[in-house]
Amino acid sequence: xxxxxxxxxxxxxxxxxxxxxxxxxxxxxxxxxxxxxxxxxxxxxxxxxxxxxxxxxxxxxxxxxxxxxxxxxxxxxxxxxxxxxxxxxxxxxxxxxxxxxxxxxxxxxxxxxxxxxxxxxxxxxxxxxxxxxxxxxxxxxxxxxxxxxxxxxxxxxxx
Numbered sequence: 001x002x003x004x005x006x007x008x009x010x011x012x013x014x015x016x017x018x019x020x021x022x023x024x025x026x027x028x029x030x031x032x033x034x035x036x037x038x039x040x041x042x043x044x045x046x047x048x049x050x051x052x053x054x055x056x057x058x059x060x061x062x063x064x065x066x067x068x069x070x071x072x073x074x075x076x077x078x079x080x081x082x083x084x085x086x087x088x089x090x091x092x093x094x095x096x097x098x099x100x101x102x103x104x105x106x107x108x109x110x111x112x113x114x115x116x117x118x119x120x121x122x123x124x125x126x127x128x129x130x131x132x133x134x135x136x137x138x139x140x141x142x143x144x145x146x147x148x149x150x151x152x153x154x155x156x157x158x159x
Contacts, residue, residue: 010064017056026120028053037117042066086133101139110137 018028029036031053032046042050042065050065051057077083090097101110116136124130143149 010061013061014057014065017054017061020056021054023053035116035118037119105139106141108139108141110135111140112137114138 018025021028023031025036028034028050029038032049034046042062044066047062047066051062078087101108114137116134118134118136120132120134122130122132
């Protein structure tokens with residue numbers, strides 16, 4: 001089976017375990033102490049809480065969830081409407097977000113590694129459901145590129 005097919009099979013099995021539990025991602029997150037977006041990325045100290053939340057998880061699924069993920073995406077995923085709209089929102093507001101980050105913090109970026117993400121449901125002023133997506137990333141300032149700070153270069157003496 002190809003890598004994407006194997007991944008799809010594992011995801012199906014994980015979703016079956018979630019379905020059997022009758023729990024939502026937010027419910028599982030509350031039981032494990034994780035954010036609802038991060039629930040599927042498992043560290044060793046979270047295993048007991050996840051096993052308690054989803055008792056039908058098998059040892060092989062637990063082991064697969066503990067492996068470092070292959071971080072990529074399939075180009076067709078952007079055609080899925082919810083993902084397309086998220087991408088569209090970031091692209092539409094991206095320049096403004098970047099300008100505000102620079103204004104508030106200085107020249108730098110938001111980390112996507114030291115990063116938390118959650119999805120919440122709130123009631124809008126009009127009484128209708130609204131989606132709140134929170135990106136909570138560490139600020140990383142750009143550093144001035146001084147050669148004396150570059151440790152991979154041997155010390156050079158100039159005469």
